[in-house]
Amino acid sequence: MKDAFLLVYRSIKERKARSTLTILGITVGIGAVIALISLGFGMQASITEQLIEMADVIMVTPGSAEFGSWGVVGSFTDRDLADVRRIGGVKDAVAMRGEMEDVEFRGEKLRIQVVGIDPRDIGAVFGTAIALQEDEGIAGRDLRENDRRACQIGYSIATDYFGEEIRVNDRLSINGSKFRVVGILAKQGGFRSEVDTSIYVTTRDSITMLDNKDISTIFVRVWDIGDAERIANEIEARIDENHKLDDFTSAMTMSGAIEQLGTIFGLLQVVLIALSSISLLVAAMGIMNTMLMAVMERTHEIGVMKAIGAKNRNILTLFLLEASVVSVIGGVCGCMLGVIAARAISFGIQTAFTVEIAAIVKPEVLLGGLAVAILVGILSGLYPARKAAKMSPVEAVRYG
Amino acid sequence: MIRTEHLTKIYRMGGAEVYALHDVNLEIQDGEFVAIVGPSGSGKSTLLNMIGCLDKPTSGSVFIDGVDTAWLSDNELAEIRREKIGFVFQQYNLVHTLNALENVALPLFFAGMKREMRMEMAKEKLESVGLGDRLYHKPSELSGGQQQRVAIARALANDPEIIIGDEPTGNVDTTTGNAIMDMLEGLNKEGRTVIVVTHNIEIAARAGIRKRMRDGRVRD
Structure with missing residues (x-):
């Protein structure tokens, strides 16, 4: 066997440039494949982690909306909110009145989601994770219940939306009414990126100034995460009863969302693998091409x-071995490249978007990658190797 | 003993049938030194390939030690080539990525012999052809005569009964050619059957038996 490897080694070495290119292809x-899968896992983990942070939250929306789509059908009433608060195990329930409004700042007008919320509830909904943005010494402040015409704005609204950056104490016009910016929220990104692109006003302002009486979302926090599913079902039943409609309410627990995410990411992984398989297919053709050329070039040698x-079996083994050696080298290099690329992309995303997506390199993915490389090598080496093995010795010797 | 019966080989060339061998009946006894001579295209190499089990006849038989090789499978033919026949080609046909020692050891590798034994035997064979000091040279680092001696050592690796040479002196100068013929003669004296194909009358004259070929037929 050692000598078979020696023969293969010499043959690969002899065609250094072509062998290198083939190895590079694999x-x-x-x-x-490895980089994309690792990043996919990283993305899933980072989003799941954010969701777990909010594991005691149930998001209640009208219409049986699937996660990711926000098709709103109808809205909730104050009675719904009160009923939800009465359900056993509910720690807190917060109503949000969200509506797209015309927002004007220094002559520029944009449509932005304006959310009416009880100021003391912001913490209840989002936990303590949402801090105020430091703004050159003026930290701003939280909304207060007795604030009139005051708003807190998301980070992106302050920095990206308008030509000029919005600062604390600047004034915005929402639907024609002037509002003073009392605080700018810290950048959230990830699963809470919606916060970055929203403007928050008090519930009272939302109702009186913006005529926004309908509750678009109710956030519920529960005492015990284990109760979340039961409570979610109860909320759905209670509100559906209030509205005399079936399936009017969708109460989604974060564990439900995590489950759905798992499905979405499973699908995403399949798509990613399919896409990166194209490059593997090209690599396979590369091996086949190299091996076919090798068979042709060495026809005479095969004859000898x-x-x-x-x-025939000896010749078949030699050529298959050569294809396997090339693909194993390519596979090992590919695993290393995959890890490096995944880390580099993860670092790049972190730097550019301040979103933390770790590259999660699982050993089974590396092993799988290596196995696929070997499989690809052997499969694409099989045809050239058989061709070599079946050559008539007299014709092969005469060749060249 | 080698015997051919009604040995015929037909090549098809653009629809036309060309008789490379035409009803060849030949007997070569063990230990004979036979030269096959004849002009180009007379079928001598084809005959040699049939005897050497490199090619299969269209019809007729080639018996080697009583076995009709026309009916054997590729693998069985490979076994006969490995065990009974040593080839020496005009172009030496060494594997140029391997050194002299590895080239000589190659048939033993295909025979499944252990490495140490193989290398030892290959070394012996190279020493016997006077190349003990060239073991680790690549073919490109050897002269034509030296390469042909490596090829002879390789042909001898499996200790075959039959040595087949297809113009073995065709690519070397007269002195080297004579040296190679001396070597083949020596092998014949050891009791091996030696069959060479040649154009060269002088070379042919050194063989005990000459077979003349023309148009695919043997004319003694």
């Missing part, structure tokens, strides 16, 4: 080997 193919007693 390296890139396997590397792409047969003349001195090599059986």
Whole structure:
């Protein structure tokens, strides 16, 4: 066997440039697959983590909306809110009145989601994670219940939306009414990126100034996460009864959302793998091409080997071994490239978007990558190897 | 013993049938030194390939030690080539990525012999052809004569009964050619059957038996 490897090694070494390119092809193919899968896992983990932070939250929306789509059908009433608060195990329930409004700042007008919320509830909904943005010494402040025409704005609204940056104490016009910016929220990103693109006003202002009486979302916090599913079902039943409609309410627990995310990411992984498989396919064709060329170039040598007693099986083994060696080298390099690329992309995303997506490299993915490389190598080496093995010795010797 | 019966080989060339061998009946006894001579295209190499089990006849038989090789499978033919026949080609046909020692050991590798044994035997064979000091040279680092001696050592690796040479002196100068013929003669004296194909009258004259070929037929 050692000598078979020696023969293969010499043959690969002899065609250094072509062998290197073939190995590179597999390296890139396997590397792409591993990097994408690792990042996919990282993304899933980071979003799941954010959701787990909010594991005691139930999000109640009208219409049986699927996660990710916000098709709103109808809205809730104050009676719904009160009923939800009365359900056993509910720690807190917060109503949000969200509506797209015309917002004007220094002559520029944009449509932005304006959310009416009870100021003391912001913490209840989002936990303590939402802090105020430091703004050159003026930290701003939280909304107060007796604030009139005051608002807190998301980070992106302050920095990106308008030509000029919005600062604390600047004035905005929402639906024609002037509002003073009392605080700018810290950048959230990720699963809470909606906060970055919203403006928050008091419930009273939302109702009186913006004529926004309908509750679009109710956030419920529960005492015990274990009760979340039961409570969610009870909320749905209670509000549906209030509105005399079936399936009017959708109360989603975060564990439900995590489950759904799992499905979405499963799908995403399949798509990613399919996409990166294209590069693997190209690599496979590369191996086949290299091996076919090798068979052609070495026709004469194959003939000589047969003349001195090599059986078809010997020749087949030699060529398959060569294809396997090339693909194993490519596979190992691909695993390394995949890990490096995944880390680099993760670092790049973190720097550019301040979103933390770790590259999660699972050993089984590396092993799988290696296995795929070997499989690809052997499969694409099989045809050239068979061709070599079946060569007639006399014709092969005469060749060249 | 090698015997051919009504040995015929037909090649198809653009619809036309060309008789490379035409009803060849030949007997070569063990230990004979036979030269097959004849002009280009007379079928001598084809005959050699049939005897050497490199090619299969269209019809007729080739018996080697009583076995009709026309009916054997590729693998069985490979076994006969490995165990009974040593080839020496005009172009030496060494594997140029391997050194002299590895080239000589190659048939033993296909025979499944252990590495140490193989290398030891290959070394012996190279020493016997006077190349003990060139074991680790690649073919490109050897002269034509030296390469042909490596090829002879390789042909001898499996200790075959039959040595087949297809113009073994065709690519070397007269002195080297004579040296190679001396070597083949020596092998014949050891009791091996030696069959060479050649154009060269002088070379042919050194063989005990000459077979003349023309148009795919043997004319003694």
